[in-house]
Amino acid sequence: xxxxxxxxxxxxxxxxxxxxxxxxxxxxxxxxxxxxxxxxxxxxxxxxxxxxxxxxxxxxxxxxxxxxxxxxxxxxxxxxxxxxxxxxxxxxxxxxxxxxxxxxxxxxxxxxxxxxxxxxxxxxxxxxxxxxxxxxxxxxxxxxxxxxxxxxxxxxxxxxxxxxxxxxxxxxxxxxxx
Numbered sequence: 178x179x180x181x182x183x184x185x186x187x188x189x190x191x192x193x194x195x196x197x198x199x200x201x202x203x204x205x206x207x208x209x210x211x212x213x214x215x216x217x218x219x220x221x222x223x224x225x226x227x228x229x230x231x232x233x234x235x236x237x238x239x240x241x242x243x244x245x246x247x248x249x250x251x252x253x254x255x256x257x258x259x260x261x262x263x264x265x266x267x268x269x270x271x272x273x274x275x276x277x278x279x280x281x282x283x284x285x286x287x288x289x290x291x292x293x294x295x296x297x298x299x300x301x302x303x304x305x306x307x308x309x310x311x312x313x314x315x316x317x318x319x320x321x322x323x324x325x326x327x328x329x330x331x332x333x334x335x336x337x338x339x340x341x342x343x344x345x346x347x348x349x350x351x352x353x354x355x
Contacts, residue, residue, distance in 0.1 A: 186226050189234060190219055197242050203297045204246035206286045214249060218242040239302065240312045247290040284334035292327035295320055 197218055202211035218241035222229075229237055285293055291313065298309045299320075309320045 186223055189238075190222070193235065193238055194219065197238055200239065200297065200302060201242050201246055203285065203301055204243065204290075204293055205249065206282050210249065214242060214245045217245045217249075221245070236308070236312065239298070239304075240314075243294050243298065243312055247294060250290040280335065281331075284331045287334065288327050288330055289323075291315075291319075292323045292330065295323040296327040296331065299324055 194215060198211050198215045201214040201218070202208055205211055205214060218238065221241045221244075222234075222238050225237060285296070288296065294313060295309055298304045298312060299306075304312065306317045306320050306324075309324075310317045313320065
């Protein structure tokens with residue numbers, strides 16, 4: 178069934194926008210950029226809306242968010258300007274939970290865009306290897322290798338922080354409270 182109704186798009190966007198924003202946030206680590214990524218992904222979704230069927234909407238939206246985040250990370254790296262000194266980072270609350278999130282976000286930020294996408298889609302979105310491959314438009318072998326490399330880098334980052342990395346989809350879902 179083709180979806181050509183603008184009202185259907187608005188309904189879908191209202192229902193799924195927060196999930197898209199959370200995924201975008203995990204992919205980029207910046208709430209403002211995540212909002213921009215979500216907006217760009219919704220624009221892409223709207224353009225494709227007449228061609229999409231009911232079964233592929235969430236998949237297409239997820240793929241749009243991931244693609245936009247990867248595209249933006251590539252663009253950003255060519256526009257960054259070096260500075261003499263970096264500003265001190267201010268942590269809003271020194272509780273253990275906030276510190277744990279900061280370590281995770283810092284570690285995620287250091288991953289290559291595809292590795293980050295694979296890790297976020299696998300452990301936050303809880304997608305299968307095949308679904309990730311479809312979302313990213315690559316082979317399952319690429320997904321497995323990128324996920325393995327991403328997890329290795331996260332484990333190393335956690336080792337540097339003196340913590341132990343435990344991968345759990347339940348703990349990843351806590352991000353939705355952000």
